[in-house]
Amino acid sequence: MKLSDLKTGQKVSINEMLAEYKGIQKVRISNFGKVEKRVFKADGINIYKYYNLAEGTKTLKSEKIELM
Numbered sequence: 001m002k003l004s005d006l007k008t009g010q011k012v013s014i015n016e017m018l019a020e021y022k023g024i025q026k027v028r029i030s031n032f033g034k035v036e037k038r039v040f041k042a043d044g045i046n047i048y049k050y051y052n053l054a055e056g057t058k059t060l061k062s063e064k065i066e067l068m
Contacts, residue, residue, distance in 0.1 A: 003038060003063065004056030011043075011068040012060075018043040018068070024053065 006012070008023040022039040027050060029035055038051040051063075060066065 001060050001067070002056060003051060003058055003060065003065075006038075006060075012040065013066045013068055014040060014049055015064050017047075019049060 006021045008021060010021045012019055012021060019040040019042045022041055024036050025039045026034045027037045027039065036053055038053065038056065040049040040051075042048070051058075055063075
């Protein structure tokens with residue numbers, strides 16, 4: 001399964017951190033502006049993990065992501 005195959009709201013584990021896939025969103029990057037990224041939000045804490053759109057072809061296993 002690839003990153004691009006994930007559906008919004010799916011629960012995953014990223015390096016043993018529980019997170020929810022939030023889909024593709026515009027994210028503000030300091031000293032650059034807004035860009036679209038694949039967004040994961042950690043459960044219970046205010047931590048986000050971002051992936052570039054081009055990384056959508058990478059497999060979940062290569063990125064150490066497991067479906068819950």
